[in-house]
Amino acid sequence: ALRDKILFGPYLYVFWIIHLRIGSLLPLILLLSKPASRLVAGTGGFLTAATFLAVRLNMVIPGQMTPAMRGLQEAYVDNRLQFTYSPSTTEWAVVAFCICLGIAVFYLGYRFLPIVRQTR
Secondary structure: OHHHHHHHOOOHHHHHHHHHHHHHHHHHHHHHHOOOOHHHHHHHHHHHHHHHHHHHHHHHHHHHHOOOOOOHHHHOOOOOOOOOOOOOHHHHHHHHHHHHHHHHHHHHHHHHOOOOOOOO
């Protein structure tokens, strides 16, 4: 079942380590240890946001590993037809571009919008 592939499949580290430990437990510990610190709040927020991507990955990959219909694997046989998935270089490049674009937009907003007073 889909739940078993998420919890115990080949990408189980995405759920157990990234989602639960890094994205949930670590921000909770950080925020409970120093609740008034801006750095801790920012770090906890970043870890939680980064985990959002891991959750999406954990929903897409197991869904693509499961055949849509019973017997589909045997109906058509070709070396290009596989029910395993690994992101291609192009897909990783798109992810890197989106992250860089987000950082650039944040920087431009920080630099040019009058949200934070800058000392010169």
